Amino acid sequence: MIEILEETKGKDGRRNIRVAKENLVALIAELKSQGYDHLSLITGIDKKDKLEVVYHLHNVKENQYIVVRTETSDERVPSISSLYPSANWEEREQYDMLGLVFEGHPNMKRLFLPESWVGHPLRKNYDLSKVQYVNMDEDGNDYATFDPGDGW
Amino acid sequence: MNVLQRLQAFFAILGHYPSYILAYFFETLFMIIFVTVMLIVMIYLFRKYMARVQLRIGPNRVGKFGSLQLIADALKLVGKESILPRKRDDLPYRVAPIVVFLGLIMAFAIIPYGDFYYIGSLTVTHSNVSLLLLFAAIAIMPIGEVLAGVSSNNKYAVIGALRGVAKDISFEVPMMMSVLALVMMASARTSEPLNLTNLISVQSIPYGIPQIIGLGVFFIAMVARASYSPFDMSESDSELVSGHSIEYSGMRFGMFYMGMFGSIFLGSMIVSLLYLGGYNGPFSGDAGFIYLLIKAMILVIISFTIWLSVPRIRIDKFVNMGWKYLLPAAVINLVIAGILTLGLSL
Amino acid sequence: MIEVKEPKKEVPLIGTIKAIASVGKHIFQKPVTLQYPEERPNYPDRFRYRIFLSLDDCVGCTLCEQVCPNRSITMQKVNRDNPRNKRHIYPDVNFGTCTVCRNCEEICPTDAIYLTHTFELARTRNSFTYSPEELSLPEDEVIK
């Protein structure tokens, strides 16, 4: 039996389950076998001292939602991309925006920003005053730079 | 008396050979001017027609009804910098647009614009095998396109050239088969069926009526030759951006562009010559050229409508169509033509 | 729930000719293009574009500056005799970044800032910012 730390009902009437991140994959695998076959959304939230990851799972047939949350203090979360193919891009997006590293992800690269971008924009301590410019090198790969003369 | 003889008479004072040389020179010049003017008219007509079909107005700022728009565009194209790709294969890259345009001009030079004995014929070559020459000239244009595709060192261009080759092979055979049927029918009436003038003058009824299948096959082939939608696989806008002409700019691109509109006009002319009676018509005589032009223009408008309303066919389906439907249809047409010819000669 | 049916299968070629004809017959319809500078469309009353400022009504509350999503509005000091505006600050608007969302109009407590139909604001890159005085002038009197 998977240990559930806390179960609440959210403001929108959805079931909220909080688990430790070690139990995350096992819980989601069990939920998937219960019919939650559609991973709607993965959201990372920067809570300043820790990062919270929220999974919205959806049962298309019975139209039920369940919200699984876990938190991490070392930016590392197990990946569920082997369970849901759609988690692949979702996790890449969260890595891109928040710096959450999903362990076991086959292709942990940034989704939107170029690979050499410094910092993760949705972090609360992201420095907005430093402007980064994007350009494309000879091989057609994007890169980010602080030099305004090099950017587009 | 045709234009050539009139010119020769005009220059006769210079002697026999110089007068003929000058006469040929000026006639060629007239023909090139005619083709260029027709191209400009065609492009203007296309833009205006496209705009009206799409419920727009089209060019209307430069000159009355935008009639000078094309002149302005041509001037712009001439004045534009021609950007050359760095890793191009220089000679074929530069030669390719000229080859396309030359093929077009040569084909126009061989077409009879009117009966040989009347004014209005600009025909440069009065050969006995002008039909073969005409198709030889048309076959030059794909060479230019392939050269352009391979030499500009671009993957899109290479794919475009590959598609162009596949396309050309699959429509040329049925096209020639349907022309063969024409020659067969004409051979019952004339001893020189390969001469375009003879081939047209023996059409008491337009060949398009007994050979309706041949007309269809030949028209489809001409659509494919001019490579506009639905058969613009080799230069498809939304897939290969611009196919073989992707790396061309300035006047070089202008040559490809004019080559395309020229092939539409050329195709319409050839179809109306071979299948719709050409310059024959009631009270033709001196006005034969007008008949030809009207027939060609109606076909041009039909071509434009097809261009604007039909999606692009996939290359494998086109090759399928060429070999599995067009070729058998052309063969059936050939058989029908044979039966008709036998019936006529008996 | 309804299941969409595939359209009736047309005879090959005939269907295509029908489709071509259905496009071709549009040539007899009137074009819909408006020749813009000569003909002008009817702008509805709510059509919004250029921001106007009534200098006499502005109380300098900075609410428009706060609500502007693009930070297009900044407050400027203007020496002007207006007893209601104690701090003598008025908004200026950078039309280069203004998205015409009309949040400033909605929030303005005295209706001093409002959006109008004027939309022909051709400007060079450096002159998009309208000072408070310029905002109160009609468009053709603003010299840039």
Next chain:
Amino acid sequence: MVVPDTAQDTSKDWVELNIGPQHPSTHGVLRLKVKLDGEIVKDVEPIIGYLHRNAEKLCEMDYYCDALVYFDRMDYVGAMNMELGYLEAAEKLLGIPPPERAQWIRVVMAELSRIASHLVWAGAFGLDLGMLTPFFYCFIEREKVLRIFTAVSGSRQQTNYMSIGGVYQDIDDQIIYDIEQFTEEFPKKLEEIFNTFVKNDIFISRNKGIGILEPEVAIQYGVTGPMLRASGIEYDVRKAEPYLVYDKINFDIPVSYKKDNLARFLVRFEEMRQSVKIIKQAIKKIPDGPYFNPKAKKSLMIRLRGEGEVYARTESSKGEFGVYLVGDGGVKPYRVHVRSPALKNLSVLPVLAKDVMIADLFAISGTIDLVFGEVDR
């Protein structure tokens, strides 16, 4: 003669072709790295982010009411649906339900917006396949919708019409008359446009049986909206979890079991017909009353405070548009996350476009209905 790059590397039996970000049929700034074996597409890798503006961060930096501006610019062809998606979340979080009249007005606007979005898609899909003209017919019809939007809100595309707790401006009799006029005329024009597409054998042959998306794969990849319904799953948020007043309106969800490009095309056209049906019903039922909640007075716009977490989903023209909103009790949202349906639908492209011809790759990417403001956010 110089051999092109494509032939130099003989060790690999495929050609890598880079399509986009600037390409006529990538609907903006999609970049596809395609591995080609002749004409056959062996592998597609979509690369996105060229229109990335980080709307989520911008929303976090602004007040609750200002985020609407950024949501307008996500799916810019159907902006009203985006506003609706955000407001569904924000109103739950702030506890400001819109009054009855505003809800009905929102339904009308959302459906008009859906029509506008699908018309853009239909025109652009025609262009992808090489049909030049239906594009203009679609845009002429769309322009009529945008005129209604201008009359209602004052702006054509980025309307910023719905506000927290209602709508910015009430609709009057003239606008109701305009909308009724539109719903009378539009179905005829729609059939005309429909016929220019489907009567064409070549159009049918380009779409039938191409790009088969199995329902299981669709759900695994999070595909929603018309693409999912064309795969045979009758799932629509408007029916499954009705928001606004959709439960009081009689309409059908179009479904197809053919799973191919043509099915997606037909489903979207049927959706437009259903939208007209919804508008016709809703416009008659708009009740009298206030058009915004007095709790969200305009002068209080920047003082709204919310706490908690809300995930609200709506059916936008692309699919299930979800907004996850976290508030910490301040005047600005703490975290905004958008479930962008077009992004999820795009992620299935490598599966769909396996071993198809190049021409079909563009037909398939055309049926996904990509709008890059929404994919990249």
